[in-house]
Amino acid sequence: MTNQSRKATIYDIARLSGTSPSTVSAALSGAWKSRRISEQKVEFIRRIAAEQGYSTNMQARGLRQAKSGLVGMIIPVHDNRYFASMSQSFESFARDRDLVPVIASSMRDADEERRIVETLISYAVDCIFVAGATDPAAITDLCTAANMRHVFVDLPGPGAPSVISDNYHGARMLTQTLLQGVQPRKLPARDRIYFIGGVATDYATARRIEGFRDVL
Template identity: 30%
Template sequence: MSTPAGRAPTIIEVAARAGVSKSLASRALRGERGVADETRRRIHVAAAELGYRINSAARSLARGQSGIVGIVLNDIGNPHFTGVVAGAEAEARERGLRTIIGHGAGSAPDLARQIETMLELRVDGIVVVSSWAPREVLEHAAQLTPVAVVARLDEPPESLDMIASDDAHGARAATEHLLAIGCRHIAYVTRSTSVTSAARGRGVRTAIEQVGLELAEYRVGPEDDEEIERILRSGVDGVLANNDLTATEILRVARERGIDVPGDIALVGYDDTPLARIVSPALTSVNQPQRAMGRRAIECISERRDGRTDPERAWYEPTLLVRGSTFRR
């Protein structure tokens, strides 16, 4: 079957070419579940051969929905955030939804602007991967569309869902590991003043105080190698960084200044991003299930669209993965 010149092919023609029903062809092209892989492939091939394109605008008008979910993230350069986005995109694709991404660039005003842009685009929901977004902005957005925040918030509004990891528990486990390998002068080093970083700091402090020691806490700026070296030469023998990006910077400065990791200082990162596995020595790091958290955010958006009104508070328990940066013979 071929399409007459000058006329766009229809879903009926795609179905006929693929040898399936119209409804099955439609489901496959929308990315819905329940279609066998080989059948889905055959339908997509038929659509490509005929030049068929889904009329998203018409479908949105008919359903009163855009079929698009906005994802606003804090730092596109941090693998933790991109891991959450990858999970959200995968779940959205399986549900026949599309995603658009807004970058908040580590700034509360920029995050607010990105959220406002998503509202202007009339998305079916917004996933915010950051604890920096202003509360009033989140509350306003949640009045207009489902909002799921993948980050720790203090007293999150009832109108939105929160998906987070137990940061205090993860940091405490990391600190207990440093104590177990003999560290007695432990520092928490962060580049952030976020709620998440503060929770991790509390976890470190809890573990340190339980054994009668004192915690050294430092906040460093970007590219502040001199401050990092000063910390490393201050007598500390164990360091927990607020994330893997900060930990890899500490590792680089240590190597450049002749400080051995883990011989002189044991080092732990947080988030267990791909960075933790590709540096040398590989980073001991606290794992957060980024993809699972991203998937849950899209599930929450869909549940809200289907009528759920009770707030979801999904907590994920982090786990410590021990690697070379804390391995002492």
């Protein structure tokens, strides 16, 4: 059972039924026959949805056929200069195009990130931009099920366009510049070049380390 303090979402129904959000959407919207989903599975999904008190936002479904003039952006945090600058630029570009920007922070929490995506979808925004996604696969599932355009920024994601920095070549060029006229392997240990910064498992940091090492 889902937490009774909040409404069940399409993602909850997918998890409980062992299916994908797009399959749940088709089962609940009546489009399951064209997707070749079995009637038995549809009944199973609908039963779970009823047990969880899930209801489809029909108003949003109708509005999604037209332009709402809203564009959404999700960033990890507001108190980071990089993401703060990005959201400010996003807002400026949106207003220049007579669009109303809606910007929210996920606080790097995957559940909160999905909840924000679902809320933006319910308001029928024209497109969602997600910077530094915590769970890009889940976002793609939700947006695909709702036929919602979405773009990943800063980190790559599946099934949607991604706009990312060239971390590998940036680190490679910086390292080459620092090492001009220097042979690092002949330096004493205390004078060797080291890479300091970031979390090694992060996508951007891993690509920077790769560029750094390839020069050495």
